[in-house]
Amino acid sequence: MSRLPALAFLCALSAGCADDQGKGDLHAAVSRCFATYPFRKGTAYDRFSCIAGAHLHYGPDAVGPQYDLISQIDMASLRIGLDIDTGTLSMPEAEKELHWVTTKARNEAIQRSTSQPVTTAPRMDDKRPAS
Numbered sequence: 506m507s508r509l510p511a512l513a514f515l516c517a518l519s520a521g522c523a524d525d526q527g528k529g530d531l532h533a534a535v536s537r538c539f540a541t542y543p544f545r546k547g548t549a550y551d552r553f554s555c556i557a558g559a560h561l562h563y564g565p566d567a568v569g570p571q572y573d574l575i576s577q578i579d580m581a582s583l584r585i586g587l588d589i590d591t592g593t594l595s596m597p598e599a600e601k602e603l604h605w606v607t608t609k610a611r612n613e614a615i616q617r618s619t620s621q622p623v624t625t626a627p628r629m630d631d632k633r634p635a636s
Contacts, residue, residue: 549586
């Protein structure tokens with residue numbers, strides 16, 4: 506699965522992976538998730554759960570102004586991870602789903618930067634591509 510673009514996008518949304526006044530604790534925590542739960546069937550849900558836990562632990566101040574989008578990506582990733590681990594989604598289908606989620610979040614972040622601030626979090630589950 507092409508994980509590097511999605512990881513790079515998550516870092517970009519989280520202010521370049523700079524966190525808690527630049528100490529790097531959030532980035533280190535997420536890196537430990539990837540080291541502990543490598544990319545293979547049976548580890549996807551645990552990996553995404555670990556990443557979501559790191560984002561939750563360090564919170565909006567560490568993650569940055571797009572915290573709500575990162576949280577939505579985390580929730581979608583947990584579902585996708587569970588579907589990978591149970592065999593409901595193949596790796597290509599999961600990659601397509603993750604790409605859709607991150608593209609939608611990226612577009613929302615771009616729209617926010619060029620318009621007025623959004624007062625409510627957008628829903629990531631509308632118009633999902635057919636698997």
